[in-house]
Amino acid sequence: MKIKKLKKKHSEILDALIEEIEKNLVDKRWWLPINEVSRKNFLNDEWCYFLGLFDRRKLIGASCLFFNEHEYGASLELCSHTERPVAEIGRCMIAPKYRGHNYLYKLNKRLLKIAKKKGIKNIIATIHPNNQASLHSFAHIGAKLKATTIKNEIYERNIYTIAL
Ligand SMILES: CC(C)(COP(=O)(O)OP(=O)(O)OC[C@H]1O[C@@H](n2cnc3c(N)ncnc32)[C@H](O)[C@@H]1OP(=O)(O)O)[C@@H](O)C(=O)NCCC(=O)NCCS
Secondary structure: OEEEEOOHHHHHHHHHHHHHHHHOOOOHHHOOOOOHHHHHOOOOOOOEEEEEEEEOOEEEEEEEEEOOHHHHHHHHHOOOOOOOOEEEEEEEEEOHHHOOOOHHHHHHHHHHHHHHHOOOOEEEEEEOOOOHHHHHHHHHOOOEEEEEEEEOOOEEEEEEEEEO
C-alpha cells in the first residue's frame, strides 16, 4: 500500500471511488452530499490537499485536508475557543473490500503531519454519531468532541477538534 497526494490526473479514479463509497453506504446520513463548488475544487491545491491510498495502481482510499471555510465555516462557528488557523479533515473513504485495517488512521496521521507543517493549529472534523468506524478512527488521532449539530435538517453530526 502506498499513500500519495492526489493530483489532477487522478480525478477520474477519485470520482469512481466516491461513487463506490456512495453506493455502499451502510447509512446514507453518514455521507454529506457533495456540492458542485466543493467537487470542482477537490484537486485544487489552494482549496485542499487530498491524500490517496493505492494498492499498486488502484485507488482504494482517500482523505482530505480542507483549507477553505466554504467546507467547515458553519461547523467552526459552533466551536468556541478554537485557536486558528484551522483546517478540516473530511471526505474520508476506504473501499468496502479494504476496510478493517485502520487505513483511514494511516491516511489521517499523514494529513495531521502535513497540517502541522503548514502552521495549522486545529483540525476540525464532523462525524455522524453512529458511524462507529469513523468515530473510532478519529478517537485514535486525538479527536475531542466540541459540539453537535444537524446539517441540512437530516445529517446529524458530532463536531470534533484536534489540537496540533
Ligand atoms: C470510515 C471509514 C473510512 C473507515 O475505514 P477503515 O479505516 O477501514 O476503518 P476500520 O474498519 O479499520 O475501523 C476503524 C476502527 O473502527 C472500529 N470499527 C469499525 N466498524 C465498527 C463497528 N461497526 N462498530 C464498532 N467499531 C467499529 C474498528 O474496530 C477500528 O477500531 P480500533 O482501531 O479501535 O480497532 C470507512 O468505514 C468508510 O469508507 N466508510 C464510508 C464512508 C464514511 O462513512 N466516511 C466517513 C464520513 S465522516
